[in-house]
Amino acid sequence: MKKNFFYLLMVLSVMSVFQANAQSKFKGIVKDNQERLSLYGATVRVLSPGSNLEEKITVDFDGTFKISSVKAFGTIEISMNGYLTKEIPFYKTKDDTVDLGTIYLEENLVVERDVVVTTSSIDVIKDRKTPISSSTMRNYEMREKVSNKDFIELTNQMPGVYTSKVGGGYGDTRINVRGFEQNNISPMIDGIPVYDLEAGIVDWANIASMNDIATSIQLQRGLGASKLVNSSVAGTMNMILRNANHDKGGFLYNSVGNDGYKKFAGSYSTGLLKSGFSANMLLSATSGDGYVNSTNFEAYSYYLALGYTKGKSDFQFKVFGSPQTHSQRVSDIRLSDYIARGNGVDEPGYKYNRDWGYLDNKEYATKVNFGHKPLGIFQWDLNFTDKTQLSTKFYGSKGTSGSTNFSGVIDGDAALTWPDLNGQIDLEFIRNFNSGNLAVWTSPTTGNAFTYQRTPNYNGQYINSDFTGTSNTTGISLVSEVTNQTFYGGIVNLKTELAKNLVLSYGLDARNTVYNKTRIVNDLFGADGYDPDFATTPSYSLNTNNTALPEAMFDFTKKNLGATPVDYKYDAKIAYLGSYAQIEYDIWKLNLLAQGGFNRQFIQRVNYSLGDYAESTPGSGVYDIDNNTSESTNELPIDGYNAKFGVNYNITNKHNFWANAGFVSRAPVFVTVYSGLNNDINPNYKNEKFQSIEVGYGFRSKHISLNLSAYSSTHDDAETPYYTPELGNFGTTSGINRINKGVELAITAAPIRKLIFNGTLSLGEWTYSSNAIFQDLRPTTGGGLSDPSELLIKDQKIGGAPQLMASIGANYELFNNFIFGSNLKYSDKMYSSPALERYDPVFYGDVFAFKDPVRLPSFAVVDAFASYRFKINVNDAIDLRLNIDNFFNKKYISESNTSYQLDSVDPTSGTGSTFRNNGNVYNGVAAGNNAFFGLGRTWNFTVRYEF
Known part of the structure; x- marks a missing residue:
């Protein structure tokens, strides 16, 4: 017991x-x-x-x-x-x-230096210290909110930012910051500029999986904190990749969504091993049919980071790539066409896409974007002492991107003017015509049938081309505009503490870029061959000896579809060398920042004339294109520079004020300097000038965080080239001057532990400050240029983004690890953004010249989510998340590139009456305007296993 x-x-x-x-x-x-x-x-x-x-x-x-x-x-x-x-x-x-x-x-000063220097030329904003307006997304925020959206859409909740899906294709989202288009925004990956120097575009599709591998993405609005001279005039987006010594562990990710959306991703990191080595890797695959008709996509991504840390040195090697192909909606669509594909009265067919058709009873997309441009980075950080560190970074990329397009005409009309009864491209008609068969086309407007038949071009054959001289029929082909891109460079950054609280950063930035531009044939649609001559007149019947070329010449092009360059080929070469310096000085409650830099850019164009054909061996009957004929310009040097100054004052532990000012002189992009598909230089090119001043206030307390800023920016001497694949840059609008000013507010509040509110407010006033000039760069019959035209845009509102935006959102933890929330964004004072050359009353006349931009209807969109996380053990967990974007399925116009007012003459009426009188109106907007609609309700469900 x-x-x-x-x-x-x-x-x-x-x-x-x-x-x-x-x-x-x-x-x-x-x-x-x-x-x-x-x-x-x-x-x-x-x-x-x-x-x-x-x-x-x-x-x-x-x-x-x-x-x-x-x-x-x-x-x-x-x-x-x-x-x-x-x-x-x-x-x-x-x-x-x-x-x-x-x-x-x-504060760990060594770690803080590592954060800055590890990313080399990336300058991370420090709260209550750096006098720059910014917003940051951390990795966990991106992976939770990205849903099946493009990652760039996540910035839409930041003050001053507007994103549009444009045509709705994968990776085609564009971003507008403070009224500036995205070609004025500088995207950077680990401090490396990925801004396209040839055309000024931003290729988001090539980095669409950035949210999977970035530790954070920081958008610095206005001048930004980047020391590099090629800084933007609207904002800098820093995408900071994970280092190899990221925390040990990994994840498996599976996601499904509307319209066949699927994504799978897996990642693993070894953490920092005792030997000093580390590795981090990721693989992902994404596919879907697309919300818009015929916008299917398929994309993959890979990321590998290898690291080694020993003593005072840290080495990082990273490689990232995202091969993808996606169908697009690119061509302009009038509001009346959407309505015709809807109920025919007042409900548009929002998913209508005219850039596809049927061939052999199968769906055939005619606008396809493709690309794979991997980026490799090698970085070495050397700590000489606790106060001095040298960061050296080398990088390079070699890849291809492009998109398909139609080339040629039938009876003077391009492919888009031959729709079938459903409003899609009548590809069967095009194929019948190209092959010489009797082709019947039925007008979807009148129902009348018309017959066409082609005559042979040469020796009984039907040869397509893009010749646009006096020919009324060249046949219609599907071609690809291809860019083969190669760039490499290096950044050397020395950061040292000269005295207590006085830090100097100095660096050199060098880069060499070559864009090889050409065109290849994808589909002849029944034709026997394609004239691949680069000359300005057809040469399908003559060779260098002015004798008839045999059929083998056309077989060469036909048998090498997708490989043989046609119509044009040139190299755009851009090289620059820059230097910069930055001083940071902290004294008392003041933080002072000053930057300055200078670079010299060298631009060169190499034109290849591939119009000569010859037998590879005399008498062999095998004909090759002579690829050795080229003509190169001299290197054209263009200088750029910038200077910035800012100050932050911490009044108390809760309040701070800051201000910055600066100016940037930015060299023009390549297509602005060289006009057309030749080596002629645009006589009107200038450096763009940007000046800005901004002030801000911050407040921090236990329950609230607030940032308020006001800015005024002038952007002068901007230029817009007008480009077609056949003509190159046939004209240019120069002397575009603008003033963008506004106020922005961002606030986050946590009144109770489990509830977080966030909100933003952006109010802008963006206008053109002077008239602009359009210059037609095509020679007149006398050999000179026509007189320039004055474009009446002074005091016009700048379109492309709402000048009033407000958002409010809330997250609430209902019970442990279960969180749900929503966000509402309201947009107003949004105007259309037509090509400025349409404001020419002389060329277009008083009737059809645009006079004022159209104010588009305001709209509000609500997104919602619910997530739950449960732990398997201490290290392992599973996250479940449901995202529903545009919860109430709001239908709204996201952008327009025309400006027909209600009282403008309706060109489709044939009677000279107005849109208002014809009743050709949608939601208060003339239905003759081109437009893209925002996407309706979409959803995404994700399961993520972390280990």
Whole structure:
């Protein structure tokens, strides 16, 4: 009996210990030791004896945390990137909660330098220190919110930012910041500019999986903090890749969504090994049919980072690529055409896409974008001392991108003017005509049938071409405009502390870029061959000896579809060397920042004339294109420079003011300098000038974070080239001057622990400050140029983005690890953005020249989500998330590139009456205007397993 009682007493004692251990709870507040600000996002971990991880949580918005332990003793570890880790040992046997009070973390100067220098020329904004307006998305925010959207759409919730899906294709989203188009925004990957220097475009599709591999994406509005001279005039987007020594672990990700959307991704990181080596890798595959008709897509991505840390050196090698192909909706569509493909009265067919047709009863997309431009980076960071560090970065890329397009005409009309009864391209008609058969086309407007038949071009054959001289029929082909891109360069950055709180950064930036531009044939649609001559007149019947070429010449092109260059081929060569310097000085409550830089850019064009054909061996009958004939321009040097200055003043721990000012002189892009498909230089090119001044105010407290800024920017001497694949840049609009000014507000509040509100407000006033000039660059019959035309745009509103935007959102944790929320964004004062040359009253006449941009209807869009995270064990967890974008299926016009007013003459009426009188109106807008609609309701469900 005594023995049994003794055993029972032991069991009860052990159970009481377990119960006491299960009740071990801790709470506290984590703050910065200098600014006394709550460190939202800090990590709190419970380590049991032996430093084994038992529990891990993230500090709440107000800096508070609560965590428990099943052990009677161990260590509480509090850490955050940029701060020294603090460890608090505990020994506890009582059943209560230990209040650890306020835990102050000390800034880790070494880690902070690593953050800046590891990314080399990327300059990360520091809150309450750097006098720049910015917004940041962290990786966990991107992976939660991206849904099946393009990652660039996530910036739409930032103040001053508007994104549009344009035609709705994968990766085709465009971004507008403070009223500036995206060709005035500088995207950078790990401090490397990926802005297209040849055409000024931004290829988001090539980096569409950036949200999977970036630790953060920071948009710096206005001047930005980048030291590089090729900085933007509207904003800089820093996409910071994960380093090889990222936290050990990985994830598997599977997602499904509307219209056949599927994505799978897997990633693993070794963490920093004892040997100093580390590795991080990711693979993903994405596909779908697209929300818009015939916008299917298929994309893959890969990422590999290898690292080695030894002594004072840290080496990182990274390679990233995202091969993709996607069908597009590119061609203009009038509002009346949407309505005709809807109910015919007032409900448009929002998914209508005219850029496809049927061939052999199969869907055939005629606008397809493709590309694969991998990027490789090698970086070496060397810490000479705690105060001096040298960062050296080399990078390179070689890849191809392009898009398909139609070439040629039938009876003077291009392919888009031959629709079938459903409004799609009548590809069967085109094929019948191209092959010489009797082709019947039925007008979808009148129902009348018309017959056409082609005569042979040469020796009974039907040869297509793009010749646009006096020919009324050249046959219609599908071709690809292809860019073979090669660039490589390096950045060397030295950062040193000259004196206490005085830091100097100095660097060199060099880069060489070659864009090889050409055209290839994808489909002849029944024709026997294609005239691949690069000359300005057809040469399908003559060779260099003015004798008839045999049929083998056409076989050469036909048998090498997708390989033989046709119509044109040239190299755009751009090289530059720049230097910059930056001074940072902290004194008392003031933070001072000054930057300056200069670069010289060398532009050169090499034109290849491939119109000569010859037998590879005399008498062999095998004809090849002579690829050796080329004509090169001299290198044209163009200088650029910038200077910026800013100051931040921390009034108290809660309040700060800041201001910045600066100017940028930016060299024009290549297609602005060289006009047309030849080596002639545009006589009107100039550097673009940008000046800006901005002031801001910040407020931080336990429950609220607020940023308010006001800006005024002038952008002068901008130029827009007008381009077609057949003519090159046939004209240019120069002297585009504008003033963009506005106010922006961003606020985040946490009134209670589980509820977070966020909101933004952007109010802009964006106008042209002078008239512009259009110059037709095509020679007149006399050999000169026609007189320039004045475009009446002074005081006109700048379109392309709403000048009033407001958003409000909320996230609420209903119970542990279950969060749901929504966000509403309202947009107003949005105007159309037509080609400025349409404001020429002399050329177009008073009737058809645009006079004012159209104000588009306001709209509000609501997004919603719900997510739940459950843990499998300490290290493993599964996340479930449902995103529903445009929850209420709001139908709205996202952009327009024409400006027909209600009282403008309706060109489709044939009677000279107005849109208003004809009743040709949609939602208060003349239905003759081209437009793209925003996407309706879309959804996405994701399962993510972390280990």
